[in-house]
Amino acid sequence: MTNASRKFMLSLLAVLPLAAFAQAATPPKPAPKPAPRPKVYTPVAPPSQQWQNQANQQQLINRQNQNAVQEQLRQNNLNQQRNSATNPALRSQLDNADQSQQQQYRARQDNAARQYQDKQATQPASATSRP
Numbered sequence: 054m055t056n057a058s059r060k061f062m063l064s065l066l067a068v069l070p071l072a073a074f075a076q077a078a079t080p081p082k083p084a085p086k087p088a089p090r091p092k093v094y095t096p097v098a099p100p101s102q103q104w105q106n107q108a109n110q111q112q113l114i115n116r117q118n119q120n121a122v123q124e125q126l127r128q129n130n131l132n133q134q135r136n137s138a139t140n141p142a143l144r145s146q147l148d149n150a151d152q153s154q155q156q157q158y159r160a161r162q163d164n165a166a167r168q169y170q171d172k173q174a175t176q177p178a179s180a181t182s183r184p
Contacts, residue, residue: 106173109169109172109173110169112169113165113166113168113169116165117162117165117166120158120161120162120165123158124154124155124158127154127158128151131147131150131151131154134147135147135148
């Protein structure tokens with residue numbers, strides 16, 4: 054090996070670690086941007102469907118209020134009859150009638166709620182997607 058080649062090899066040995074150190078000292082690349090969040094679309098009923106839902110709900114409330122008023126009137130009438138009745142057999146008949154009327158009232162209220170739920174279930178699911 055000649056002197057020139059030795060100097061060349063020594064210079065390479067001296068320069069290579071410096072080059073490797075220089076590469077390591079460079080700032081690291083910035084972290085990649087996080088993946089964008091997926092957009093969530095929730096179904097929103099069209100305005101006509103919303104209006105129909107509100108109308109159906111209002112019908113249910115009106116029907117139940119009407120049933121409640123009828124029940125109050127019936128109770129008041131029955132209380133007056135019971136208070137004026139002197140015969141124990143008549144009072145017993147009034148009590149039995151009261152129980153059956155209460156059952157009918159509860160059945161009317163349940164029926165109104167069931168009809169409302171059926172309307173909600175059978176209406177077309179024409180909800181559109183909006184962002």
